[in-house]
Amino acid sequence: MLQQGRIVFTKMEEVIYGRPAAEAVAELAKSHGAGRVFVMASGTLNQKTDEVDKLRRALGNKCVGTFDRMPAHSPRSAVIAAAEQARETRADLIVTMGGGSVTDGAKAVQLCLANDIRSPEAMDNIRAPAELKPPAVPQISVPTTLSAGEFSHISGVTDERRKVKEMFRHPDIIPRAVVLDPAVTRHTPMWLFLSTGIRAVDHCVEGVCSNESSPYGDASALHGLALLTRGLPGVKADPDDIEARLDCQLGSWLSMAALAAGVPMGASHGIGYVLGAVFDVPHGHTSCIMLPSVMRWNKPSNAAKQALISQAMGQPGKEAGDVLDAFIRGLGMPRSLGEVKIGRENFDRIAKQAMGTPWVPRNPRKIAAPEQVKEILELAA
Numbered sequence: 001m002l003q004q005g006r007i008v009f010t011k012m013e014e015v016i017y018g019r020p021a022a023e024a025v026a027e028l029a030k031s032h033g034a035g036r037v038f039v040m041a042s043g044t045l046n047q048k049t050d051e052v053d054k055l056r057r058a059l060g061n062k063c064v065g066t067f068d069r070m071p072a073h074s075p076r077s078a079v080i081a082a083a084e085q086a087r088e089t090r091a092d093l094i095v096t097m098g099g100g101s102v103t104d105g106a107k108a109v110q111l112c113l114a115n116d117i118r119s120p121e122a123m124d125n126i127r128a129p130a131e132l133k134p135p136a137v138p139q140i141s142v143p144t145t146l147s148a149g150e151f152s153h154i155s156g157v158t159d160e161r162r163k164v165k166e167m168f169r170h171p172d173i174i175p176r177a178v179v180l181d182p183a184v185t186r187h188t189p190m191w192l193f194l195s196t197g198i199r200a201v202d203h204c205v206e207g208v209c210s211n212e213s214s215p216y217g218d219a220s221a222l223h224g225l226a227l228l229t230r231g232l233p234g235v236k237a238d239p240d241d242i243e244a245r246l247d248c249q250l251g252s253w254l255s256m257a258a259l260a261a262g263v264p265m266g267a268s269h270g271i272g273y274v275l276g277a278v279f280d281v282p283h284g285h286t287s288c289i290m291l292p293s294v295m296r297w298n299k300p301s302n303a304a305k306q307a308l309i310s311q312a313m314g315q316p317g318k319e320a321g322d323v324l325d326a327f328i329r330g331l332g333m334p335r336s337l338g339e340v341k342i343g344r345e346n347f348d349r350i351a352k353q354a355m356g357t358p359w360v361p362r363n364p365r366k367i368a369a370p371e372q373v374k375e376i377l378e379l380a381a
Contacts, residue, residue, distance in 0.1 A: 017180035022058035038091035042098030076120035083112035099145035107155035110135035151256035165277035182245035195284025202287035207258030217258025224254030270360035293379035296321035301365035
């Protein structure tokens with residue numbers, strides 16, 4: 001039977017890599033005709049480095065405000081606070097400099113501005129993309145971690161009332177441009193850089209191993225995986241290796257091709273959403289803990305695809321779950337639920353909540369009930 005498929009490209013216009021962020025962003029702001037630029041940045045970058053200052057200086061009087069209070073997992077209350085400040089400044093462009101929480105928070109801010117959302121509770125009204133007014137204030141992102149949310153039109157935001165991470169979607173919230181400047185990432189704590197690198201590895205692996213994978217996504221993901229396999233140990237060995245950092249950033253970008261084109265992720269991502277929202281486990285660490293166990297549990301359904309993973313990581317013929325396990329351990333990352341203080345008494349809750357995520361029902365080996373999620377959790381205990 002002839003292979004069939006459909007690849008949907010995003011509304012991102014360009015990716016600039018290997019250039020100083022401030023200089024590139026100033027050029028982009030000019031080309032977009034922006035006159036009122038609102039900066040959303042990581043608190044640490046803004047308060048303890050000169051990177052955000054460099055950005056503001058390059059933008060000059062076009063910079064109308066800075067928001068630097070976005071916690072991990074992008075809680076709704078912080079999104080609303082940022083949206084209020086952006087509204088007051090009459091921003092016509094949002095520039096983010098920071099990790100995934102800042103990036104995702106800004107994507108949600110776009111929706112709040114366009115749809116006059118002014119309270120955390122009112123964000124319930126923007127869950128259905130078909131009923132939304134499209135964003136009018138675009139975003140440019142300078143990522144400092146490797147989780148790669150800037151390449152997606154999905155924003156992950158935590159509803160503090162229920163401790164659930166929800167996805168807000170609209171094709172227009174993907175940043176118009178991304179600037180990959182490896183020098184800016186030198187300020188990122190090593191544990192965060194490496195663990196979000198494994199998040200990017202998780203995108204590559206679950207994209208290739210999906211039952212809905214595509215040749216386009218596979219080609220990008222496998223090359224991205226090879227770059228990450230080389231780059232992450234390089235950065236750990238020498239934090240000043242800028243070329244290794246750029247390899248990681250390019251690998252992170254390529255890791256998102258499958259997801260951005262419509263390929264679903266699997267149980268590692270789905271369970272990870274719950275670990276992040278309920279137990280506040282950093283999303284990089286959720287991939288470090290869950291991915292090898294998910295691969296081992298899935299192997300009866302996709303051994304041939306898993307062989308591609310081992311090959312891309314330079315270990316042909318070996319079990320992909322074992323290769324990933326050793327790679328993650330070699331970076332000094334946590335490899336079990338016990339290491340992040342999550343015991344078996346929580347498995348029922350995790351398993352039930354994971355069934356409600358978008359990804360667990362589309363895992364390559366069918367997960368029909370919470371009991372099967374618990375089997376994976378036992379492997380990761």
